[in-house]
Amino acid sequence: MKQELTKIEEVIVKPEEIKESNIQELMDTFFSKLKNRVDNYIGDYPTFIEPVYLEDNVKIGDDVLLGPNVYIGANSEISDYVEISNTIIFDNVKIGENFKLENCIVAKDSSFNFTELNVKKSVLMGVANLKNELQKIGF
Amino acid sequence: MPNKEKLEISRIKEVESTNLARDEIRDEVIETKKAVERDNNLIADKIHQDFLNNSIKSFDIVGAIGAGKTALLEKIVEILTQKYRVLVICGDITTRVDADRIEKHNAETIQINTGRECALNAYHIHQIIKNKNLQNYDVIFIENVGNLICPSEFVLGTDKRITVVSITEGEWVIEKHPMLFKMSDIAVINKIDLKERLGTNVEKMINDAKKFNPEIEVITTSAKTGENMDKLLELLGF
Numbered sequence: 585m586k587q588e589l590t591k592i593e594e595v596i597v598k599p600e601e602i603k604e605s606n607i608q609e610l611m612d613t614f615f616s617k618l619k620n621r622v623d624n625y626i627g628d629y630p631t632f633i634e635p636v637y638l639e640d641n642v643k644i645g646d647d648v649l650l651g652p653n654v655y656i657g658a659n660s661e662i663s664d665y666v667e668i669s670n671t672i673i674f675d676n677v678k679i680g681e682n683f684k685l686e687n688c689i690v691a692k693d694s695s696f697n698f699t700e701l702n703v704k705k706s707v708l709m710g711v712a713n714l715k716n717e718l719q720k721i722g723f
Numbered sequence: 724m725p726n727k728e729k730l731e732i733s734r735i736k737e738v739e740s741t742n743l744a745r746d747e748i749r750d751e752v753i754e755t756k757k758a759v760e761r762d763n764n765l766i767a768d769k770i771h772q773d774f775l776n777n778s779i780k781s782f783d784i785v786g787a788i789g790a791g792k793t794a795l796l797e798k799i800v801e802i803l804t805q806k807y808r809v810l811v812i813c814g815d816i817t818t819r820v821d822a823d824r825i826e827k828h829n830a831e832t833i834q835i836n837t838g839r840e841c842a843l844n845a846y847h848i849h850q851i852i853k854n855k856n857l858q859n860y861d862v863i864f865i866e867n868v869g870n871l872i873c874p875s876e877f878v879l880g881t882d883k884r885i886t887v888v889s890i891t892e893g894e895w896v897i898e899k900h901p902m903l904f905k906m907s908d909i910a911v912i913n914k915i916d917l918k919e920r921l922g923t924n925v926e927k928m929i930n931d932a933k934k935f936n937p938e939i940e941v942i943t944t945s946a947k948t949g950e951n952m953d954k955l956l957e958l959l960g961f
């Protein structure tokens with residue numbers, strides 16, 4: 585599992601290469617091996633559709649739907665009314681309220697401090713306090 | 724609409740009571756509730772079409788906690804997996820206990836933990852099958868969250884709905900839940916092996932089910948002794 589994560593992280597640090605990369609293939613391989621681990625989060629009772637893998641110290645808000653195929657890195661925070669499927673979120677990320685992510689990758693240390701977003705098939709990164717500040721690369 | 728108001732509406736929707744809505748937002752609450760049900764039905768229709776297109780037989784199983792839904796599924800799946808490729812989706816507010824029990828009988832399982840929600844809905848099922856090649860399955864079972872109330876509103880797009888009650892729930896359990904039996908195709912009265920000991924009036928239960936829904940098939944079973952498992956499988960079309 586870690587091996588694919590490392591590969592994916594190597595791809596997304598070079599944003600100009602994401603489009604031409606085999607990122608979807610890497611994600612699919614990763615998800616096919618993904619285990620379920622949901623007994624270690626902090627927060628309200630979300631809905632989980634397995635497999636969902638949560639690293640330690642993940643915070644989850646109210647009325648959240650995670651899965652299937654969701655990996656969330658350590659110390660990341662998922663706000664209220666969020667829905668995520670087929671997505672990899674690396675460490676120390678903050679996902680804003682009412683985000684809907686499908687088939688996405690969120691780079692480590694990203695922080696999205698605004699509400700409402702609906703994205704598919706994209707890599708998201710950086711710090712954004714407003715929707716128009718969001719760094720997003722489709723694949 | 725301001726965000727605060729939106730949240731308020733969704734909260735009210737969650738507790739399922741229009742009466743709680745202030746007059747100013749009452750219409751909005753009602754509209755939202757209607758839309759949610761409509762959306763669920765649309766998704767369920769699409770799921771059912773996907774199942775049919777792939778020649779999959781599909782069933783959802785509802786019933787109270789402890790009625791024997793999982794125990795029956797264990798028996799059914801044990802037999803069916805000898806001939807068919809079976810997927811079982813298990814709903815529970817938390818844990819993977821049921822999926823683990825069923826997996827022992829060679830079926831692929833997927834657990835949904837609904838957290839605070841008291842029933843599965845069509846969107847949950849849609850999210851699972853969007854990642855699946857349905858050509859890999861012949862039969863799909865969905866065990867709903869243990870509960871006789873919430874699941875009645877949400878159809879899941881299966882061929883048939885099976886409602887399981889057990890005679891340990893008392894002979895009034897069907898009489899008290901008309902809605903669910905109206906929406907079911909098969910009523911299973913389980914734990915029939917305990918009939919002598921409990922003295923439950925099973926005939927009353929059968930009559931109640933037929934009274935609410937003349938079309939319903941009623942069958943008594945024991946997941947413990949295996950009584951009538953063959954008949955149940957026959958009702959399911961195997």
Ligand SMILES: Nc1nc2c(ncn2[C@@H]2O[C@H](COP(=O)(O)OP(=O)(O)O)[C@@H](O)[C@H]2O)c(=O)[nH]1
Nearest residue numbers: 787788789790791792793794913914945946947
């Ligand atoms: N005596 C008897 N016990 C049963 C029968 N079916 C299930 N049980 C028991 O009832 C309990 C609850 O069963 P389970 O399958 O977990 O119910 P579920 O919550 O509806 O899935 C378990 O301890 C089962 O062994 C039955 O037909 N007869």
Ligand SMILES: [Mg+2]
Nearest residue numbers: 792793821866
């Ligand atoms: Mg069960």
